[in-house]
Amino acid sequence: MAVDFKTFIQVVPHVIAVRKPVLLRGRHGVGKSEVVYQAATEMSLPVVERRASQMTEGDLVGLPKTDGDVTSFCPPDWFQTACDEAVVLFFDEVDRAVNEVRQGLFELTDSRKLFGRHLHPDTIIIAAVNGGEHGSQYQVGEMDPAELDRWTVFDVEPTVEDWLDWASSKVDQLIWDFINQNRSHLEHSDDYEPNKVYPSRRSWKRLSDCLAAAGLLGTEDHNPAVYDLACAFVGFEAAVTFNDFVKEYERQVTVEMVLDDGKVSKTKNFGINEHCALIEKMAAAQVFNPVLSENQVTNLATYFVSLPSEPAMKLWTVLGAGENSNVIALHKAEATSGEKVASRIVELLTGKSSV
Numbered sequence: 001m002a003v004d005f006k007t008f009i010q011v012v013p014h015v016i017a018v019r020k021p022v023l024l025r026g027r028h029g030v031g032k033s034e035v036v037y038q039a040a041t042e043m044s045l046p047v048v049e050r051r052a053s054q055m056t057e058g059d060l061v062g063l064p065k066t067d068g069d070v071t072s073f074c075p076p077d078w079f080q081t082a083c084d085e086a087v088v089l090f091f092d093e094v095d096r097a098v099n100e101v102r103q104g105l106f107e108l109t110d111s112r113k114l115f116g117r118h119l120h121p122d123t124i125i126i127a128a129v130n131g132g133e134h135g136s137q138y139q140v141g142e143m144d145p146a147e148l149d150r151w152t153v154f155d156v157e158p159t160v161e162d163w164l165d166w167a168s169s170k171v172d173q174l175i176w177d178f179i180n181q182n183r184s185h186l187e188h189s190d191d192y193e194p195n196k197v198y199p200s201r202r203s204w205k206r207l208s209d210c211l212a213a214a215g216l217l218g219t220e221d222h223n224p225a226v227y228d229l230a231c232a233f234v235g236f237e238a239a240v241t242f243n244d245f246v247k248e249y250e251r252q253v254t255v256e257m258v259l260d261d262g263k264v265s266k267t268k269n270f271g272i273n274e275h276c277a278l279i280e281k282m283a284a285a286q287v288f289n290p291v292l293s294e295n296q297v298t299n300l301a302t303y304f305v306s307l308p309s310e311p312a313m314k315l316w317t318v319l320g321a322g323e324n325s326n327v328i329a330l331h332k333a334e335a336t337s338g339e340k341v342a343s344r345i346v347e348l349l350t351g352k353s354s355v
Contacts, residue, residue, distance in 0.1 A: 004159045006159075008024075009042075012039060015152045016039075019112070021152065023128075023148075026130070026158075027200075028200060029187065030156065030200070030202075036128065045122075046087050047088045048082055048090065049090040050090070050091055050092070052127070055097060055098075056101070060100075060101050072115075079117070082123045083119055086120050086121075087123050091105065091127040093128070094129050095142075096141065097141075099141075108125065109150040109151060137192055163179070164176065164284060165284075167205070171208035172218075174245075174246065176281075176284065179204065180281065180284075186201060186204065187199055188235075197232070198235050199234035203233045210229055214229075217246070222246060226243055226246055227240075227242075253267055254281075255285055258299060259296050259299055259303075262298070264303045264306060267303065268306075272311055279314050279315050282315075282318060288319050288326050289322045290323060298334070300333070301333035302337070304335070304341055305337070306335075
């Protein structure tokens with residue numbers, strides 16, 4: 001069964017604590033490498049990364065040297081580092097490696113040593129592959145039971161929320177808003193046609209970097225290059241929808257419009273999905289972490305009482321993850337219409353008006 005990244009980050013420390021090797025399996029571009037570096041940062045360990053697909057047997061065991069009649073192997077620099085100090089030893093694309101390299105990893109993953117040289121006691125081994133459930137979509141080698149038995153295997157299937165949480169500080173706000181409101185375009189979830197460009201979590205980050213560097217986002221006049229670049233990075237279908245979104249972006253309702261300016265009327269024609277998307281933006285911007293001003297609380301109350309039940313409860317949950325005093329303030333607040341938030345909460349919970 002696949003796990004999302006939030007679950008993986010929660011459970012993998014138990015494997016690391018007993019120094020067992022970890023294997024991440026999942027589709028390309030979903031962020032496997034990124035989550036390895038995230039885990040390493042949380043452990044305060046540097047990452048020594050090697051692309052197993054580019055290694056030969058000599059790159060793994062080192063080159064031979066002679067001392068009289070005795071031959072030994074000089075370890076590669078990366079392996080010597082992993083023996084001398086604690087690191088995260090990260091092997092990417094293991095299922096694309098030649099058999100000699102994969103056989104060499106048997107001893108490393110099973111006994112934590114190669115040719116008599118032992119890894120540092122606190123060095124962690126992590127690998128990533130595209131095999132597993134999605135292996136038929138890739139030109140990779142199968143991993144037999146004996147090989148898999150050396151690893152602690154996690155099939156990863158990150159959620160859209162995983163990407164939105166990660167991307168909130170790493171991609172342009174416009175692209176974040178687009179994915180938040182058009183989640184089916186984050187990545188392709190069906191079989192792949194040969195030679196066709198599809199969107200992935202990685203390709204949206206790359207597109208964001210390109211458009212931001214070129215100054216093509218947030219401009220008053222829409223530049224047709226946005227569509228051409230989007231096609232190149234994420235494919236035709238996603239590019240068409242994204243291009244239309246960029247053209248209309250100035251009409252988007254922002255968090256500031258509602259919370260700071262009190263322009264709740266701009267949301268009067270919203271459906272449930274649009275309300276939920278706006279609340280997701282509030283969560284990503286962490287607007288409820290600081291204490292809200294009296295004016296912001298009133299504006300939030302006005303928005304809250306206007307919401308259907310599902311987005312209203314979502315907003316209450318997001319608010320509860322922030323500064324506790326904001327929850328208390330909103331519970332006591334009244335909308336500009338005079339309607340009390342507390343009465344609206346009773347109505348949501350019981351289906352009956354408290355009046």
